[in-house]
Amino acid sequence: MGATKTDHFTDQQNQIASxxxxxxxxxxxxxxEHLLKVKACICGDIVNELPLAQPxxxxHLKELKNAGLIKGNIExxxxxxxxxxxxxxVLKNYxxxxITTVTKQNCC
Amino acid sequence: MGATKTDHFTDQQNQIASxxxxxxxxxxxxxxEHLLKVKACICGDIVNELPLAQPxxxxHLKELKNAGLIKGNIExxxxxxxxxxxxxxVLKNYxxxxITTVTKQNCC
DNA sequence: AATCTTTATCGTAATATTGCAATATTAAAA
DNA sequence: TTTTAATATTGCAATATTACGATAAAGATT
Known part of the structure; x- marks a missing residue:
């Protein structure tokens, strides 16, 4: 196994999870956090900032882009x-x- | 490889990621979502709700518990x-x- | 005590993720 | 056009995750 059974869950559940x-x-x-810090979005220096090789x-950038968390403009x-x-x-609202539902429940 | 280099990142970064x-x-x-739906926190029926075997x-419950997202009381x-x-x-505030920093930046 | 119920753990197979060297690609600069 | 710079892709090794059958553990029930 090792393959996630995505088809058994709702679209929203899969979206939140991804x-x-x-x-x-x-x-x-x-x-x-780095993209947030350097106000302008000039990148490539991410490699110098992180202890990871360029590939x-x-x-990682690709995955963030696929998830829709960042966007890339060619310059x-x-x-x-x-x-x-x-x-x-989306995540924040979710x-x-x-949080509000749980605090109303007053469980445990 | 396959092993995440956690020691190269800050505690906060590791916490958010985990x-x-x-x-x-x-x-x-x-x-x-199921724990949220059944107002009382009687569990074990999760197995019946999900298309997954009991183990x-x-x-999954163990991982949620390790991450501190749920707690379990023995009854x-x-x-x-x-x-x-x-x-x-923690995630919501983060x-x-x-979001507020990005909207102020007005980038791209 | 024997049994049932509920949950956890072990062992293991299938698959996914992480990380990087080597290489490719693409566009600017010389 | 050759070189340089920036980023992406490929291929692969190491490790992690996911899933589940079998089994264990612990309390309730009979």
Missing amino acids: IAKALGHPARVAII TVSQ GNAICYCIDEKRFE FSKI | IAKALGHPARVAII TVSQ GNAICYCIDEKRFE FSKI
């Missing part, structure tokens, strides 16, 4: 990556709902 | 699992900060 999964690695969290960073031979807040809002 | 990772599987999202569900021979909202709040 966004969360993309953030489920410290390198990808670090990339997000590894490129791979000459460089690529300008920056955060796309939409998916973060968690907000959970 | 909570997100725990939610990075649709089965675990489904478990959270698999037990494993006789059954166990009462329920959501612990604290970690959800995402809120990202």
Whole structure:
């Protein structure tokens, strides 16, 4: 096994899981934080910032992009990556709902 | 390789990543939603709700518990699992900060 | 005590992820 | 056009995750 049974779950469950999964690695969290820190979105220096090789960073960027958490604009031979807040809002709203529901329940 | 280089990242980055990772599987999202739906936290029926075998569900519950997303109270021979909202709040606040910072930046 | 119920753990197979060296690609610069 | 710079892709090894059957553990029931 090892293959996730995605077809048994709802679209929303799969969506939430896939966004969360993309953030489920410290390198990808670090990339997000770096993009947030350098106000302009000039990238490529991410490789210098992180303790990871260029192909590894490129791979992580790809996953963040696939998850819709960042977007990349081609600018000459460089690529300008920056955060796309939409998916973060999806997660934030989802968690907000959970939190308010749980606090109302007053369970355990 | 395949081993995440956790020691190269900050504690916060590792914490965010590990909570997100725990939610990075649709089965675990489904478990959270089920715990939310059945107001009381009587559990064990999760196995009947999900298309997964009992050991698999037990494993997912363990990961959610390790991540601090749920807590389990022993009640006789059954166990009462329920959501612990604290970690959800950590993620929610973290995402809120990202969202407000990004919208101020007005990048790309 | 014997049995049932509920949950956890072990062992293992299938698959996915992580990381990087080597290489390819693409566009700017010389 | 050759070189340089930036990023992506390929291929592969190491490790992690997912799933489940078999079995164990622990309390309830008979």
